[in-house]
Amino acid sequence: MIPRKILLTIWVALACTVPWWFFDESTRWFGLPAWVTYAILSAIIYSCMLGLVIQKYWQPEEDAD
């Protein structure tokens, strides 16, 4: 594990799940207000990212041995 690199990745991605950049509901993505679609997609991407981080960086000690 590389805590600093992972910490940064996890926190930046988590902060990005907040729909900071949306101010009106008129823009539509996939039939929903853009900020709603963004919030759903970012939650999905964040979960996938966590799965990938675990896969790549978490090497169980017994495996590493």
Added chain:
Amino acid sequence: MQTDSALLGPGGIAFLGAYVLSLILIGWLGRRARTENSLSDFYLAGRGMSFLVLFLTLYATQYSGNTLVGFAGRAYREGFHALVLVTLLSGAVGAFILYAPKLYRLSKQFNFITPADFIHHRFNNNRLTFFAASLCLMALANYVLTNLKAIGYIVVAVTGGAIPFAYGVIALSLVMVIYETLGGMRSVAWTDALQGSILMVGVLTIFITIQGEYGGFAFIYDQIQTADPSKLIPPTFSQKLTWFSTVCLGFFGISLYPHAVQRIYSARNEGTLRRSIQVMAFMPLVTTLFMVVVGLTALALFPGLDRQASEGATLLVLKDLSARGAIGTGVMVLFLSATIAAIMSTVDSALLSMSSIITKDFYARIKPDSSQAYLTKLGKTISWGIMALSVYLAIALPQTIWRLLEIKLELLIQIAPAFFLGLYFKQIKSASIFSGMVVGTVFAVGIMVANKLGVDIPAKPWGIHAGVWGLALNMATIFIAEKLKKDKS
């Protein structure tokens, strides 16, 4: 407390009763699988949990009755803003990645039983250990009380008041404390595995039925745009800060629930823990998101409900589906079983954790010569005592006091620096961590209590939760204390 009509007929109620009683059988099987009479065996299932059991117990514990009932109600009231709940739970998994691997290895090496065992091992400061253990205990007590109250209301709704609130709370608490004292964590984890499976199937079933019957997001959007378009407006800047602050609570608070930490200790090996947490990363999408959709569907179908009525959003959707013939009694029984299962799996885990904290962090530290067998017996007695007190409070506590019990994560989040900094920064001293924890707790609790008692202080100054402000102060205090120490030396 008498309601007009029962949600289930005699057959459904009998099925639910049989399911609840079957949990005692599982508890007995857990006792038979016991390998030794020790704290590690009783509180951590002998540190031998397999992947499936570990994953399901983590899942069942993390998703409480609040997920099935409260989250849908919140989605009804807040509209799409309730999507923050999905990342609230994802945030906790992100935190697991940061601390679980190292903590697991240490727990294996030094035989940790409770979260405070790590804090004592790392900082060797009794004051800090007792304070952190007390915070854990208070957060868990609030958790148990609010969930017991929820269980009473569900029993009343299911039986139409034939079983009164108090009897429902007493009966289900008795079942929980029996299977818990029979086999400790092993029984709790095995019942959690069953409860987690029911919970997952229940949520998936209601979500898929809703998609087929009403038409999913397109239907929700069209209906809400007509009935209440204000629910489609993006969050304001202050609401975005609250969104971020909520995610912080999930990251630093939910991830450190003592019963979650103890499940990390209970894994058979690190590979098992890694796989369980990896699957947990996707659970907010198939549980929280689905329940938010249920709440939004209720908003689309039944706009204009007040706060209290909106808490029954899930049941309203279920009743509507039943009236349309989309679901039969079986699905209704399944969902109500899932709700009861979600609550029971959370309460039993929190109860076991409280018992371990009192036994190990307080009693065993004051009387270190006590034998493992004696401590285990004491732990079981304590479980009965806690449950009896909780049942009494759940039935008798006045409503004004209940408002104060909402303070859970605000307390728990204050132990986060002890874990995150303690694991990765060797030079940090116990005095700094203790000072930070005291300052953060006093600040957060002060604001929350003042707000709930009617003082003109917002619970979320500038949109940020009092607990998160407390955590920021906590960290700042640690930083200043460390800097002063460095300058002195």
